[in-house]
Amino acid sequence: MIPFLAVVKRELGSVLRDRTILIAILLQLFIASFSSGLLLGMLSLYDADTILRESGSWIKIGVVAAADDPLESILTERGVTVVPFGTLAEAESAFYARKINAIVDTPRAANGITEIKLYLPESNTVSSLVRMVLQEPLEQYENYLRSQKGIAVHYTDLQGEPSTSFEFVYSVLLPILMFFPAFVAGSLSIDSLTEEFENNTVQTLLSAPLTINGMVSAKIASVLILSVLQSGAWLVLLTLNGIAIRNVGWIFLLALVVAGITSTSAALAAILLRDRERSQFIYALMLLAGAAISSLLNLSPIVTLSRLAVGDPFLSGWIVLAFAIFLAGLYLLLWKTSHRIMV
Secondary structure (H helix, E strand, C coil): CHHHHHHHHHHHHHHHCCHHHHHHHHHHHHHHHCHHHHHHHHHHHHCHHHHHHHCCCCCEEEEECCCCCCHHHHHHHHCCEEEEECCHHHHHHHHHCCCCCEEEECCECCCCCECCEEECCCCHHHHHHHHHHHHHHHHHHHHHHHHHCCCCCCCCCCCCCCHHHHHHHHHHHHHHHHHHHHHHHHHHHHHHHHHHHHCCCHHHHHCCCCCHHHHHHHHHHHHHHHHHHHHHHHHHHHHHCCCCCCCHHHHHHHHHHHHHHHHHHHHHHHHHHCCHHHHHHHHHHHHHHHHHHHHHCCCCHHHHHHHHHHCCCCCCHHHHHHHHHHHHHHHHHHHHHHHHHHC
16 A cells, blocks of 8 residues: 555556646636636636626617506616607617617507517617516516506515526536536546656656556546545535535535546546547547437436436436446456456
């Protein structure tokens, strides 16, 4: 065990001296530490309508409606700037003068039915933004009109974050933070092993009472230690930021198993090719192929992690054992391959 631990210590020291790896770790630390503050900005890239829900005051909507019509107040609650007009002609003049971005006209027919007419600019970008902003308040206005006609509309009062925020946190942000250390672990395994081959230091390293399998295992163990420390830190920081995470133990174990799969498959590529560039390329292809195959088999680690994090009652944490069994088979293949090639 002493030579094994010596190799682990040596690899950890070399990683800590690598500025690129440290920058990547610090970047993840920044995201996890300020996840609640960064959520809005990242959501704006994931769903453009999110930023509009928070700040849409720059959009000016001309409204042509009766004085007692609640449409103006509904739009104001949405966050847009409402400019009331008495007639459609006045609103059109302001629209063509670019004083407002769109017009909402609500003429009432003789039979009492209210129409909703929306006038949009020619610009596709602005029109799309206006439609996204107006979709929700116009649906509320439609419900109001129905209630005025005696048509009752009942909705369940759901509490909590918007669905988009919920989806982003548990299907994008959490998997990125938990699995990114696993992807880095695989890349580090390749760099560590191919460096020994390219510098012709393998035989020197094996002169110690350490087998080739022990040497490979020590290098994998070192990157797994880093991956485990990062995953644990991210879980703690996400929890401190107010993000509720269920089944923390299973999630932590899943992150460890996935890191073991990536680092073992990367080590296998490095042992076979003994070249950094080709090994990294094959490793990237294996990641893409693995993600595609796992999705087709409905056994994706990302989906599993998301369902565990939200506490899905129809998913048992024991599904992690399926990934652990795959890791055991992959490690056995690496063990036999390294022993056959190097001995």
